[in-house]
Amino acid sequence: MSVADYAAENRLTVSGALVVLLVVAVGVALDLPGSRLLTVGMIQRSFQAAMPIALAAIGGLYAEKSGVFNIGLEGFMIFGALTAAAAAWLISGDAPISQMDLWLAILVAVLFTAVLTVAFAVLTIRYKADQIVAGLAVWFIGLGFGPFGATVLWGGVSSPTLKNVNNVVIPGLVELPVVGRLLFDASPLVMLTVVLTVLAWIVLYRTRYGYWIQAAGENPEALDTAGVNVNRVRYATVIFSGAMAGLAGAVLSVGLSSGFTGTGVTMVNGRGWIAIVAYLFGNYNPIGTFFASLLFGAMDMLQIQLQTIGIALPGSITGLFPYLAVLVVLTLFGYTRVPAAVGEPYETEEE
Amino acid sequence: MLEASVLERFAIAIASTLLALLIGSVIVTATGYDAVTFVSALVYGAVGSSSNVAFTLRQSTMLILTGVAVAVAFRAGVFNIGVQGQFVVGGFATAVTILFLAPVLPGGAVGGVVLMVLGTIAAIVAGGAYAALPGLMKAYAGANEVITTIMLNFIASGVVYFLIDAYLSPEGTSAPNTESFPESVALPGIVFNSGSFSVIGLGVALLAAVVVFVFLNRTSFGYDLVTSGHQESAAAYSGVDADRMIVSTMTISGMVAGLAGAVFAIMILGYYSDPATFPTFGFDAIAVSLLAANNPLAVVPAALLFGGLDAGGQYIGFTLNVPAELVDGVVGLIVLFVAAPELFRMSAKRLGLGGDAE
Numbered sequence: 001m002s003v004a005d006y007a008a009e010n011r012l013t014v015s016g017a018l019v020v021l022l023v024v025a026v027g028v029a030l031d032l033p034g035s036r037l038l039t040v041g042m043i044q045r046s047f048q049a050a051m052p053i054a055l056a057a058i059g060g061l062y063a064e065k066s067g068v069f070n071i072g073l074e075g076f077m078i079f080g081a082l083t084a085a086a087a088a089w090l091i092s093g094d095a096p097i098s099q100m101d102l103w104l105a106i107l108v109a110v111l112f113t114a115v116l117t118v119a120f121a122v123l124t125i126r127y128k129a130d131q132i133v134a135g136l137a138v139w140f141i142g143l144g145f146g147p148f149g150a151t152v153l154w155g156g157v158s159s160p161t162l163k164n165v166n167n168v169v170i171p172g173l174v175e176l177p178v179v180g181r182l183l184f185d186a187s188p189l190v191m192l193t194v195v196l197t198v199l200a201w202i203v204l205y206r207t208r209y210g211y212w213i214q215a216a217g218e219n220p221e222a223l224d225t226a227g228v229n230v231n232r233v234r235y236a237t238v239i240f241s242g243a244m245a246g247l248a249g250a251v252l253s254v255g256l257s258s259g260f261t262g263t264g265v266t267m268v269n270g271r272g273w274i275a276i277v278a279y280l281f282g283n284y285n286p287i288g289t290f291f292a293s294l295l296f297g298a299m300d301m302l303q304i305q306l307q308t309i310g311i312a313l314p315g316s317i318t319g320l321f322p323y324l325a326v327l328v329v330l331t332l333f334g335y336t337r338v339p340a341a342v343g344e345p346y347e348t349e350e351e
Numbered sequence: 352m353l354e355a356s357v358l359e360r361f362a363i364a365i366a367s368t369l370l371a372l373l374i375g376s377v378i379v380t381a382t383g384y385d386a387v388t389f390v391s392a393l394v395y396g397a398v399g400s401s402s403n404v405a406f407t408l409r410q411s412t413m414l415i416l417t418g419v420a421v422a423v424a425f426r427a428g429v430f431n432i433g434v435q436g437q438f439v440v441g442g443f444a445t446a447v448t449i450l451f452l453a454p455v456l457p458g459g460a461v462g463g464v465v466l467m468v469l470g471t472i473a474a475i476v477a478g479g480a481y482a483a484l485p486g487l488m489k490a491y492a493g494a495n496e497v498i499t500t501i502m503l504n505f506i507a508s509g510v511v512y513f514l515i516d517a518y519l520s521p522e523g524t525s526a527p528n529t530e531s532f533p534e535s536v537a538l539p540g541i542v543f544n545s546g547s548f549s550v551i552g553l554g555v556a557l558l559a560a561v562v563v564f565v566f567l568n569r570t571s572f573g574y575d576l577v578t579s580g581h582q583e584s585a586a587a588y589s590g591v592d593a594d595r596m597i598v599s600t601m602t603i604s605g606m607v608a609g610l611a612g613a614v615f616a617i618m619i620l621g622y623y624s625d626p627a628t629f630p631t632f633g634f635d636a637i638a639v640s641l642l643a644a645n646n647p648l649a650v651v652p653a654a655l656l657f658g659g660l661d662a663g664g665q666y667i668g669f670t671l672n673v674p675a676e677l678v679d680g681v682v683g684l685i686v687l688f689v690a691a692p693e694l695f696r697m698s699a700k701r702l703g704l705g706g707d708a709e
Contacts, residue, residue, distance in 0.1 A: 071497065129691030132430060132497060136637060137687035143634075144680025145378075151674035152382045264627050265505075273501050280495075316513040323502040323509075330494035 022328065036309045040181050042301060047186070048256055050290070050297030051193045052077070052248040052268075053275050057289045058200045059244025061279035065204065066237040067217040067230075067341045068124055069131045072138030073245045074272025076113050078146040080249025081267060084109035085159045085260035086149065097163040102254050109250035110243050117242025121235050128345040139272075147262035157262035164258045165189060189255045193290075196244075200286040213237055217339030220346045230346045245272065270323065277326045281333055292329075299325045359692075360644045366695050367642070367688035368656065375681040384673050393678075396666020397659035402545065403666065409548035409619065410630075411658030415556035416611035417636035418643065418650040419563050424604040425645040426567060428580025429597055433485060433500025435633025436507035437478040437605040439626040441612025443511045444477035445470035446529055446623035449616075450519070453533045463535025470536075471613040478609015479602045481507065486601030490594035496601070504633070508626040515623060527625045538618050552618040557651065559607060564647040566603075576600055608633065631679075635661070638686045657682065 027037070056073045063070040088097050088105035120138055123129040147157035154160060168191075170184040204210040212233050215223040220230040252267055253260045261267035274296050282289030303318030376386040397407050417434050424431035431437075448470045456462045485503060488494040516527040538549035567573040579586035579596040587593060611632065616623055639657050643649035664678030688694065 123687065123691045123694065127691040127694040127697065129687070129693070133641060133690035134687055136432065136497075137683050137690060140634060140638070140683030140686055141680050142683075143631075144676050144678070144683050146676075148674045148676040148680055151676065157674075157676070270501070270505055273498055277498055314513055314517065316509050316516065320506050320509045323505045326502045327488070327494075327499060327506075330499055331488050331492045 037302070037305050039305070040178055042298075042305050044182060044186070045301040045304065046294060046298040047182075047190050048297070049300040050293040051187075051189055051255070052252045053271050053278055053296055054193055054197060054290045054293035055248035055251060056245045056272055056275035057278040057282070057293055058197060058286050059241035059248075060276055061282070061284050061286065061289055062200070062204070062213065062237040062244075063234075063241035064279070064342055065217045065284055065339055066213045066234045067220060067339060067344065067346065068121075068234050068238050069135065069342050070120075070238060070241045070245075071132055071135030071276065072120060072272075073135075073241070073248075073275050074268055074270070075135075075138035075140070075142030076117060076242045076245035077249035077252070077268045077272045078139075078142030078266050079116055080109045080113045080246030081253035082146045082149050082249075082260050082262070083112045083246070084250035085162060085253045086153055088162055088254050089153070089159065099163075099166060102163060102165050105254055106247065106250040110246045113246025113249070114239050114243040117239050117245075120242065121238040125231050125234050125238070125345065131343055142268075143266065146260075146266050150260055150262045159253075159259035159261075162254065162259040165255050187255065189251050193251075197286050197290045204286065214339075216346075217341055220341050224346075224348055230348070234346070245275075248272075248275070274322055274326055277329055281329050284339075296322050296325060363689065363692050363695050364642045364644075364653070367685050370688055371681050371684035374684055375677060378680075379673060379677065384671065388671065389667060389673060392667045392671055393660070393663035396663035396670075401543065403662060405543040405545040405548045406665075407655070407658045407662040408543070408553055409545070409658075410632075410661045411654045412548070412553045412556045412618070413611060413615060413630070413632045414636055414639050414654035414657050414661075415553075415560055415651055416614060417608060417632045418639035418654050419556075419560050419647045420604045420607035420611065421633075421636045421640035422643065422645045422647050422650055423563055423567070423607060424600055425640055426580070427576045427596065427600040429486075429489070429600045429604075430497045431482065431485075431500055431601060431604045431608075432497050432637065433482060433503050433633070434604070434608040434611075434636055435631060436500065436504035437482045437608035438612040438615065438633050439504075439507045439511055439629065440481040441474035441478035441605075441609025442616040442620075443514075443612070443623060443626075444473040444609070445613040445616040446532075447519075448473040449532050449536055450529060453536075458533065458535055460535060463533065463537070466533070466536050467538075467617055470617065471610065474609040474613035474616075475606045476609070478612060479606035482601045482605020482608065483598055486598040489601075490597040511623075512625050512627065515625065519623070529623045531622045532617070536617060537621065547619045549618055552614050555610070555614060559610060560647045560651055563603075563607065567647065572599075576603075630661075635679075635682055638682050638689075641686055641689045 056077055060070050060073050084105045087108040088101050091104055092098065092101045120134060124131050124134050150157050150159055165187060167185055168188050173184040174180045176184070204213060212223060212228055215228075216230050216233040216237075223233070224230050248271070249268060252271070257267065275293070278292040278296060279289045281292040281295075299321040302321055303313075303315060306313055306318055307315070372390070376389060379389045380386045396403055398404055417438060420434045420437070421431060449466050452466060452469060456465055481503065485494070485496050485499040488499050489496040512527060515529055519529045520527055521530055538551045540546070540548065541550045543550070567577060575586060575589075575591045576596055576599065579591045579593050580600070583593050586596070615629075615632075635657055639650055639653045642656070643653040660678055660682065664675045667673045667678075668675030
């Protein structure tokens with residue numbers, strides 16, 4: 001490990017510790033009863049709230065590792081959320097929506113978002129579009145066509161109340177103290193997120209393809225010289241990032257909620273942007289990213305917890321915790337060593 | 352896009368708009384509406400009657416101001432995605448200033464003008480200060496301004512909503528609205544008989560565009576701003592502090608966004624309300640600025656186009672039952688295509704048009 005790497009790791013630890021200290025300090029300052037805040041239910045809800053953030057973040061980190069900054073995650077999440085709700089509603093027809101319909105809908109959302117991402121990938125990779133501007137455009141397109149699609153289908157910017165994915169309860173084991181409810185009465189999507197996180201770590205750091213991805217972002221010329229098509233690697237990661245954002249959106253609309261909400265900035269409500277901060281904070285490591293997402297998920301859930309124990313902070317203020325946390329993280333952590341070739345289109349000599 | 356010729360930029364802007372409208376029409380057809388009716392209604396809604404023109408100009412006024420705010424930052428190499436938040440905070444400062452000073456100042460026309468001037472100054476200061484925050488965070492902590500400004504948009508909306516709901520809405524009302532401004536605080540319509548559009552507002556916007564253009568192109572400070580954004584090392588050799596330039600850029604951009612908030616509060620609303628219900632001028636402004644290649648003067652025609660699209664979009668929402676959100680999607684498509692000039696260069700080359708442009 002080089003000195004620079006070591007410093008980066010340390011900065012992560014230091015700023016992570018600072019964030020936790022800050023949260024504790026605020027808690028002490030406001031005289032919050034810590035034990036009543038940190039309940040099993042709170043942890044469970046934090047994991048759930050972390051899912052969409054972690055899924056989108058892992059996709060985003062793959063794209064950025066390979067040299068393409070996919071700042072359109074928020075937009076792709078909107079498409080994923082709408083598509084999943086629409087698919088569940090259409091697949092079930094007149095019958096009530098079954099659990100199978102919901103899983104099919106999630107699959108449709110992932111595939112549809114991946115197809116949309118192909119256009120983004122072609123524009124940024126082949127036609128060298130400015131990645132930041134194109135990503136913003138994806139957000140605007142989502143903000144427009146998301147509610148538009150909902151209006152065409154349901155006559156309003158939000159869907160009617162649909163169904164969501166049930167928790168998997170394992171009888172017996174669920175009776176265990178603390179871990180019982182955490183592990184054996186959980187949304188299968190939480191499990192899926194954990195599995196995907198670990199898989200993403202293994203692929204990135206323990207397979208040849210993972211090294212290609214890293215090389216595409218750090219030193220594309222060398223990768224090209226080694227006979228690997230840089231842009232093909234980038235297409236794969238960008239499309240993967242869109243698919244993951246689509247999954248994240250689907251998890252929001254049919255996993256956690258029962259349908260699509262298209263009012264304001266839609267139900268995605270900034271989670272795609274928070275996802276970008278989550279993988280920066282996680283230093284592009286899928287596992288670190290997962291824990292960063294968990295931190296933001298916990299911030300998000302703190303408002304419910306404060307309400308349940310009767311601390312009267314207005315919801316409009318506690319709802320801002322995740323955004324404030326992002327600002328604190330970015331200011332403390334700020335500079336991340338982004339892959340060297342991010343943002344630069346790569347052109348092979350032959351073309 | 353800095354190296355492209357003026358003619359080429361113009362062609363790309365037109366081509367992007369047409370392509371986006373074409374895709375919009377295809378989607379309209381695919382969802383079971385008639386594309387020809389859609390386009391003609393869009394045009395009628397924008398310029399078909401005197402009140403439609405007034406509405407277009409009203410939206411354009413807001414888009415010129417917010418577009419200029421975005422353009423200043425982009426020209427200096429900083430992405431200010433927080434214009435919406437700075438606009439919200441600016442308008443709030445205007446509303447608070449006017450509502451708090453109105454009982455102290457004498458009524459009548461003079462009092463009204465004083466209130467509007469003070470309210471506008473408050474907006475410019477507040478917008479500039481709110482934009483300085485992400486500037487400081489970028490310059491001295493390396494925080495990515497795209498993300499910080501977006502977070503600050505959410506925070507501005509939430510905090511302003513909370514303040515209005517908790518402290519500024521009159522007793523006994525459930526809506527999060529402040530009291531109305533005194534009657535003396537209003538801009539006369541002059542040419543158009545419209546309660547929410549005044550030629551004076553448009554004049555302020557045009558003046559702001561010219562002032563910012565002159566500032567960027569004819570003053571040494573403006574020159575430093577642009578060079579430090581695009582040729583940091585060259586600027587550093589001539590003694591320009593890049594960090595300070597980032598903060599200055601954001602502050603100036605936010606001041607213009609704050610001014611937009613003042614015009615919105617005084618000319619359009621006449622009170623202040625939940626920012627979540629406001630039009631997203633700060634986001635559409637990004638499209639306007641990009642279409643104008645971040646030139647403050649070119650922002651004016653681009654804002655007229657988008658103002659027209661916006662007015663037309665609302666019209667089709669009312670009359671054809673085609674959801675007005677479609678137009679927001681079309682605006683997004685325009686941004687997407689403007690981001691990829693290479694797309695048009697390559698297609699033009701393939702079609703044998705202007706192949707020597709490379």
